[in-house]
Amino acid sequence: MIITHFPNNFKSHQICLVFCLSALILFFASITEVRSAERQLDAHNHGFGELNIAIEGQTVALELNSPAFNIVGFEHPPKTNKDKATIKDAVSVLNNGSELFLFPKTAGCRLASVNIVSSLIDGQHAAHKDHDNDHKDSKHDDHKDSKHDDHKDRDIHSEFQANYKFQCDVIEKVNTIQIMIFKNFPNTSQLDVKTILPNGQSAMKLSPASTLLSF
C-alpha cells in the first residue's frame, strides 16, 4: 500500500535501501560503543572479583582481587572515623583466612600466611592525596561545591588484594573449597575463579548461590 504513494517503485526501494542501511550502520555502531564501554568496566566492575588458586606441593595459595566497593562499600580514601572503622573491620575479616576458605577437615589445612594490600589501608592512600593536590592546582579549583566532591568520589576507584597460603597435611584431600567471601562481603556478586592444580588449569564462576569449589 505504501509503495503506491511513490510514483516509481524502483526509486522507493532505493530510498529504503539508503535509510535502512544508515539505520543498520548506526545500530551496529551503537552496539560497538556499548561493548567497548563494557570492556573498560571489566577491568574493575563493582560486585565482581577475581580469585586465583594454585596448589603446589603441600601448599594452597589463594589470591583475591576485589574492588574496594565489594569489601567496604566505598572506594574513596577514609574521611570519617566511621569509614576508618569499616576498613579496620573489613581487614580483620580478610585476615581471618580460615573463616573465608573452608577446606575438607581430613586435609588438615592451616593458614600459614596472609598479606592484604589496599590504598585504603593505613597511610597508603598517599597517591590519592597527590591526585587531590593536582586537582587543586587546576581550573577545577573554582568548583568547591558538594557536587564536585561527589564527582571526585565517583572518579576514585580502589581495590583490595589479599594473598593467603595454607599448608595442608594431606593435600590429596583438598578436592573442595567452600568460599565464604560472599557471606562475609555481601556486596560481592560474582567471583571469577582460576585454578592451577598439578593436573591442569581451569576457570569457573562463583556466585552467592554457588559457593562450593570442586576440583
Ligand SMILES: [Zn+2]
Ligand atoms: Zn570502583
